[in-house]
Amino acid sequence: MALQTKTVPALPVRPAPGRRSGASLGWFAAPALVFFVIFAIIPLAGVIFLSFTSWNGLGDITLTGFDSWITALTSPVTANAIWVTVKIMFFSLIVQVPISLLLGVFTAGTQRYRALLAVIYFVPLLLSSAAVAIAYKALLDPNFGVGPGLNLPFLAQDWLGDPDLALFVVVFVIAWQFVPFHTLIYQGGVRQIPASFYEAAQIDGAGRMQQFFHITLPQLKYTMITSSTLMVVGSLAYFDLIFVLTAGGPGYATRLLPLHMYLTGFQANDMGAASALGVILVVVGLGLAVLVQSLGGRNRAASQLEGA
Secondary structure, eight states: OOOOOOOOOOOOOOOOHHHHHHHHHHGGGHHHHHHHIIIIIHHHHHHHHHTTEEOOSSSOOEEOTTHHHHHHHHOHHHHHHHHHHHHHHHHHHHHHHHHHHHHHHHHTSSOHHHHHHHHHHHHHHHSOHHHHHHHHHHHTOTTTSHHHHHTOGGGGSOTTTSHHHHHHHHHHHHHHHHHHHHHHHHHHHHHTSOHHHHHHHHHTTOOHHHHIIIIIHHHTHHHHHHHHHHHHHHTTSOOHHHHHHTTTOSTTTTOOHHHHHHHHHHTSOOHHHHHHHHHHHHHHHHHHHHHHHHTTOTTTTSOTTTTO
């Protein structure tokens, strides 16, 4: 008697869970990619095109090759604007990094009064740059400002009319407004450091200064790189504050590159040269960001606590 065999139907082949989830998660990035293309890639392509043209903003656009680039790069005002931008960038780092680092470490404590001070320190960041510039312009007025009002000769100087003083006033106002932001970054970084590190250091007899230099600073390496990157790239975007505070003056003392780009395009009506300056700003910003990030080494995305 022949035995009957029963065939089992084959189960449907399903894709690997990792591939399916990866493909489905990719669709979540699609809206961000569309917005990036519309509001970043396409405008950047338009600016690059305009940099090879001659256009006053109203008439016909005429292709002129590299004429706009030559005009922008050979202008002594452009060279001065680049130098002013470098100085503001350098002094901003020198002033903001230590202050925001120390304030971040201080406000990371668990005491209630430190939490209250952290809120107070954060207030300047809530104000618009134009409002901050107007307020400081009134306070530093040599005739009706704080100096004459309090009868303090030191504060009655022409802060915004002296080319040497105006640059440092700009750096001070920038630091006053943006130190709270970097303080918040450092505060979060300090709170991520395990308390066991400090407890072990105390058992070994390490003091507060030794703990700061041998535990806190090394653990804040990547936080410091992130904060410094934002400071450096942000130095290429200071426009509204300086435009309202000094309008680039006196003379060209505070006319940095983004302000020079605006004045070239909308006051000198040279959109071609202004577009060339805009492309230079993008290239310089990307280069500086990559340079600062490279300071963290190849594995700069690794955890700060790795190997501790």
